[in-house]
Amino acid sequence: MSKYRTHHCNELNKKHVNKSVLLSGWIHKKRDHGNLLFIDLRDNFGFTQCIVDKENKNFSKLEKIPLETVIKIEGKVLVRTIDTINSEIPTGEIEIKIISYEILGKTKELPLPVFSDQEYAEEIRLKYRFLDLRRKKIHNNIILRSKVIAFIRKEMEKLGFNEFQTPILTSSSPEGARDFLVPSRLNPGKFYALPQAPQQFKQLIMISGFDKYFQIAPCFRDEDARADRSPGEFYQLDIEMSFVEQEDVFEVIEKLMISLFKNFSKNRLIFEKFPQIPFKESMDKYGTDKPDLRNPLLITDISEIFNRDDVKFEIFKKLLKSGSLIKSIVTKKTSTKPRSFFENIDKWAKTQGWNGLAYFSLEKDGDSKVIAKGPIGKFFSEAAIIEIMKTTSAEIGDSIFMSCSKEDEIYEIMSKSRNKIGEDLGIIDENSFAFCWITDFPIFELDKETSKINFSHNPFSMPQGDPNNLDLSKPLELKAYQYDIVCNGVELSSGAIRNHIPELMYKLFSIAGYNKKDVDEKFSGMINALSYGAPPHGGIAPGIDRIVMLLANEKNIREVTMFPMNQNAQDLMMSAPSDVNEKQLKELNLKILEKKK
Numbered sequence: 079m080s081k082y083r084t085h086h087c088n089e090l091n092k093k094h095v096n097k098s099v100l101l102s103g104w105i106h107k108k109r110d111h112g113n114l115l116f117i118d119l120r121d122n123f124g125f126t127q128c129i130v131d132k133e134n135k136n137f138s139k140l141e142k143i144p145l146e147t148v149i150k151i152e153g154k155v156l157v158r159t160i161d162t163i164n165s166e167i168p169t170g171e172i173e174i175k176i177i178s179y180e181i182l183g184k185t186k187e188l189p190l191p192v193f194s195d196q197e198y199a200e201e202i203r204l205k206y207r208f209l210d211l212r213r214k215k216i217h218n219n220i221i222l223r224s225k226v227i228a229f230i231r232k233e234m235e236k237l238g239f240n241e242f243q244t245p246i247l248t249s250s251s252p253e254g255a256r257d258f259l260v261p262s263r264l265n266p267g268k269f270y271a272l273p274q275a276p277q278q279f280k281q282l283i284m285i286s287g288f289d290k291y292f293q294i295a296p297c298f299r300d301e302d303a304r305a306d307r308s309p310g311e312f313y314q315l316d317i318e319m320s321f322v323e324q325e326d327v328f329e330v331i332e333k334l335m336i337s338l339f340k341n342f343s344k345n346r347l348i349f350e351k352f353p354q355i356p357f358k359e360s361m362d363k364y365g366t367d368k369p370d371l372r373n374p375l376l377i378t379d380i381s382e383i384f385n386r387d388d389v390k391f392e393i394f395k396k397l398l399k400s401g402s403l404i405k406s407i408v409t410k411k412t413s414t415k416p417r418s419f420f421e422n423i424d425k426w427a428k429t430q431g432w433n434g435l436a437y438f439s440l441e442k443d444g445d446s447k448v449i450a451k452g453p454i455g456k457f458f459s460e461a462a463i464i465e466i467m468k469t470t471s472a473e474i475g476d477s478i479f480m481s482c483s484k485e486d487e488i489y490e491i492m493s494k495s496r497n498k499i500g501e502d503l504g505i506i507d508e509n510s511f512a513f514c515w516i517t518d519f520p521i522f523e524l525d526k527e528t529s530k531i532n533f534s535h536n537p538f539s540m541p542q543g544d545p546n547n548l549d550l551s552k553p554l555e556l557k558a559y560q561y562d563i564v565c566n567g568v569e570l571s572s573g574a575i576r577n578h579i580p581e582l583m584y585k586l587f588s589i590a591g592y593n594k595k596d597v598d599e600k601f602s603g604m605i606n607a608l609s610y611g612a613p614p615h616g617g618i619a620p621g622i623d624r625i626v627m628l629l630a631n632e633k634n635i636r637e638v639t640m641f642p643m644n645q646n647a648q649d650l651m652m653s654a655p656s657d658v659n660e661k662q663l664k665e666l667n668l669k670i671l672e673k674k675k
Contacts (some may be wrong), residue, residue, distance in 0.1 A: 082100065083101055083574075085099055101151045102151070104284060105117055105147050106125060127164070128174040130176040136178065146192055146212070169666055182473065190206060194263070205651055207641055219632065222638075224673070229341060231294070237330055237333065240288065244276040247270040248272075255300060258480065262666055262669055273298060276293065276299060279605075280317075282603065297311065303645045309638070309643050309646075315622060322615065328354075343629050347509070355369070360368060364493060366490075366567075372507050372508075381403050383469065384404055388461055392457075394482045402484055403482070406470055413476065420452070423502065427491075427495065438451060439475075439476070468476065481495065486526070514563075515564075515614075516561060518542070521535070521586065522589060531554070535558065535574070537586070539558040540559045540576060543556075548582070548585075572619075576614075580605055
């Protein structure tokens with residue numbers, strides 16, 4: 079028997095009544111009823127209520143012990159009276175009468191309360207993360223994360239995958255984000271890079287003759303923080319498969335996600351066969367390549383209608399002639415909503431830096447004439463209104479919101495408006511998950527400032543079409559076997575079928591401005607390996623942090639990360655990044671220069 083405990087703090091029940099037990103944990107809460115002191119003892123597993131009466135010699139000492147002190151309690155299990163049973167915890171039918179106790183770990187004054195999950199300043203939470211992690215919600219989130227990773231490993235093994243580890247110190251490569259660089263002591267002036275992803279290594283594993291690989295992989299990117307992205311490091315389920323097409327990857331991931339989300343959530347899965355939405359269709363319908371399909375609202379382009387003579391909304395007509403687009407969102411049966419509903423959405427749009435959202439509702443007057451009721455309704459003839467209804471599938475009783483802006487702005491405006499309107503109408507099912515695939519991404523995009531053609535996604539992706547007879551004369555029309563998996567508006571991962579043909583890779587890189595020498599230098603290991611018989615292969619890498627964030631119903635990724643950094647990529651608890659001494663710099667052949675003001 080352990081000298082610290084006979085049971086965990088979630089184990090005891092009526093079967094243990096009258097037994098002598100040892101429990102160890104933190105003092106979570108105390109309630110002093112004068113002649114009786116209640117102590118809620120907490121460990122990793124749960125809570126047990128302990129009591130001591132005034133006749134006990136330890137009463138006055140226990141009264142003074144601060145919360146979060148670590149103690150060992152020896153006591154006897156008693157059954158609670160019916161009126162004091164706590165049905166919310168496994169130990170709610172019993173309590174421990176304290177016979178003796180021992181302090182195992184003293185505590186200083188607490189900088190934040192542990193017994194409550196109330197919001198607290200982020201700086202304090204991150205500096206004292208070890209205390210923050212004791213709090214119930216975040217403690218459970220981290221345990222959930224552990225269970226999710228263990229579950230994934232078992233499922234991947236069932237699906238025939240082998241787990242391999244790839245290097246952490248590697249070479250720098252232009253994969254989109256900034257690298258974290260590590261100076262080499264033995265190779266002065268040269269640097270390793272921490273991997274942004276095991277992209278090249280996992281492809282090399284396939285070229286090495288292994289058939290299916292996975293890894294819970296740490297990735298490092300010098301990026302700014304966002305609610306769904308940690309600065310510095312994150313983890314992903316890295317997957318690669320040989321002799322596969324796009325659908326083979328989809329089948330594996332759908333099996334895994336359905337099993338995973340059913341196991342760890344009671345929320346409904348809207349689709350058990352994930353919809354596949356081409357990139358262009360997603361942008362046109364939802365304004366984003368990360369659509370939340372729980373929201374039924376759709377976006378429709380109504381630009382052409384504003385060329386009519388019987389549309390007199392001159393502001394939009396003028397913008398249309400200068401190259402802007404006009405997009406709309408129909409809300410069903412909202413014409414009877416109070417004016418405040420429409421005005422609040424318009425005001426919200428202005429807070430986003432836009433000119434607001436124009437709107438009108440569709441009604442019929444006394445002689446059955448179709449009219450548009452609202453601030454801009456007077457600018458449209460009945461015929462124009464009917465044309466808008468036909469284009470947008472709107473009906474009498476519906477309302478139409480619209481915005482006009484340049485192409486590079488209108489999608490963001492309409493995507494955010496779609497989310498806002500859906501939330502205000504309460505039509506988003508919060509107790510569900512809606513997965514989908516976004517497919518058919520363009521290989522290239524045009525930089526509007528430089529007019530240079532760049533890769534729009536992963537440069538190692540296989541283009542669609544016959545690889546031996548590919549028309550490269552119109553590169554911006556080329557699509558790739560690239561795909562994203564999205565859930566509830568959160569992108570979990572990008573993936574692709576890889577370009578395993580060196581000659582084709584050289585051609586595609588040349589379109590983006592890389593000559594053969596550039597490719598050979600920047601991707602020497604990859605291009606060399608592909609020249610020795612590479613199988614068709616593809617993969618994907620869903621983000622572990624984002625999966626757990628969805629399952630835990632959290633909005634910020636820091637709530638599911640054990641030791642996150644703050645917005646400035648600083649670890650406040652360990653004081654990183656930190657200064658290093660001159661000896662360390664000299665060993666690494668480095669010198670710190672003062673930044674010019």
